Amino acid sequence: MTGPAGIADGPGADDHPAIGIDIGGTNLRAAVVDAAGAVLDTVSVGTPHDPASLDTALVDVIGTLAARRPVSAVGLAVAGFISRDQQVVRFAPHLPWRDSAVPARLAPRVGLPVYLEHDANSAAWGEMWFGPAGSGENVAVVAIGTVIGAALLIGGTMYRGSNGVAPELGHLPVVPGGRPCACGKSGCLERYCSGTALAATADAMLAAAPERASSLPRGAGALTGAAVAEAAAAGDGVAREAMSDFAQWLGVGLSIVADVFDPDLIVVAGGVAASAPLFLDDARRVYAGMVTGAGHRRLARIRRSELGVAAAMIGAAESARRSAAADAPDRHGGAQEGGAARDGGAQ
């Protein structure tokens, strides 16, 4: 194992950048990413909600980017259950794919190898190769946006579980009889610790105290997590309280991660990572007080992502680039995922 394929092997098609696409329920966000993790080009379009249109939109996005510069492969980051062999999207709550062999269907249409990965795992690959996760041995990446995605990297290898769905950190029930969750349960962690939760918490605080002054808009659905974060940064009292509540729950969630998994590093990623100065120290305090045996063990470091919301695109692209190099029949020395040799090329 000599490092990323392509670099070690000399010039060739494998050295071309790859396309990473973060397939969310709202947008398809695509980027062309080079072997050093640099984003060279991006395209974003709305996500169609029928299977044929979704395929066509992906083919169009890939065609648009591939027409601008040579690319070697396509990596798709999907929020959903991926088969363990990473060939099939079993189920994705916000997408129309069900037991859908996406790579086999799209590859001939785009003329490029297409690879599939869970979005949290993609973000974890990005954080490992180009962000802080590369400095850990056993690493949990907790990506918090509208929901919670999590991934476990054990010695540079992705832990996928028996069904390929581990870990569903966001759906650990932490409040019996709590807020209802789209998964069918109630009181799930992500109902209290996500961008969506931040808005819901602020909403509830405003509704409970209509006389309180706040710059936040009132009324169900008027708020977003980003708006609350912005108001908290500007000093709004209600927003800061909601942020403090979020931090408490993040601390609880991270202590559960530490109790179950005992990592040496936890990376907080996703859209909310940009607001880390507003909550991360509070979350660290709660975490340090809740981990079992705190004071008698070395606590995992908690760091924030440096890649932000681009992590999944970057990780999907680099993962695809490496896989395509390893899969190419005429080439050797491709870095396998377990190799995880960072190439030192973080931006």
Ligand SMILES: [Zn+2]
């Ligand atoms: Zn849930």
